[in-house]
Amino acid sequence: MDYREYDINGQILDSEESEYGDITGTEISLGYLFDKDESAYSHVKINLLSLSGETKYIGSLLSGGGPYGSVVSTTQNAIIDTDVSYIHTNIYNNIFEFSYGIGLGYREWERALSASQVEVYKWYYLKPVIGMSAMLSDRVKLAANIEYQHGFDTVMTSSNPELDFTLGGATIWELSIPITYSYNKNIDLFFEATFQKQVIVASGAEYDALSGKYYYEPDSTAYNNYLKFGVAFNF
Numbered sequence: 001m002d003y004r005e006y007d008i009n010g011q012i013l014d015s016e017e018s019e020y021g022d023i024t025g026t027e028i029s030l031g032y033l034f035d036k037d038e039s040a041y042s043h044v045k046i047n048l049l050s051l052s053g054e055t056k057y058i059g060s061l062l063s064g065g066g067p068y069g070s071v072v073s074t075t076q077n078a079i080i081d082t083d084v085s086y087i088h089t090n091i092y093n094n095i096f097e098f099s100y101g102i103g104l105g106y107r108e109w110e111r112a113l114s115a116s117q118v119e120v121y122k123w124y125y126l127k128p129v130i131g132m133s134a135m136l137s138d139r140v141k142l143a144a145n146i147e148y149q150h151g152f153d154t155v156m157t158s159s160n161p162e163l164d165f166t167l168g169g170a171t172i173w174e175l176s177i178p179i180t181y182s183y184n185k186n187i188d189l190f191f192e193a194t195f196q197k198q199v200i201v202a203s204g205a206e207y208d209a210l211s212g213k214y215y216y217e218p219d220s221t222a223y224n225n226y227l228k229f230g231v232a233f234n235f
Helices: none
Strands: 002-006 012-017 023-034 040-059 071-092 096-112 118-135 140-159 162-166 169-182 187-201 206-208 213-215 219-233
Touching: 023 071, 071 118, 096 140, 118 169, 162 206
Parallel strands: none
Antiparallel strands: 002 012, 002 219, 012 040, 023 040, 040 071, 071 096, 096 118, 118 140, 140 162, 140 169, 169 187, 187 219, 206 213
């Protein structure tokens, strides 16, 4: 994760960073393939991704005390992303495949900067998907998939101050590159590299009666990169 928040002038406010292995988790998918023949097939898939781990926070006090970098700490993160999608695939010469489809999902990121300051970003999203793949041998397939997630009902809830912010928007561009090895007719082994760019648009100002101040959630970008290893069972 490489996350940055920016003020209205485009100056960095704070950041979260992690290395591979700092945030880990599990992804589970269940799919059903139908209408298969020599030239095409379709499938529906339900997917659940769950991640947790630490990032290094660099920023400043919420009250405005000190510049960027005056506070360095550790943030606890938990991410849940689930979706259901429909994909149609055309087959060419039993070697190349071209896929396209659409999905509907939900994403939630809990960002605990401290025990008393927890922020939860959450939204639903609609995502068009396209992809292509090629058989490198009788057992090895290389693919590339692109999806665009357009968030709606985008909200960030904060525990301190205790406020709900309606975000101006949230989008994710994702590129995934899986390589699959067919161990036998029932088992596939795969490795996948996934690259995401997440953009959150600033919220409007919300008034906190307890402190007598206005707060808002700023613009932010995040580059999230994943390495995945797994097994697919075909039955």
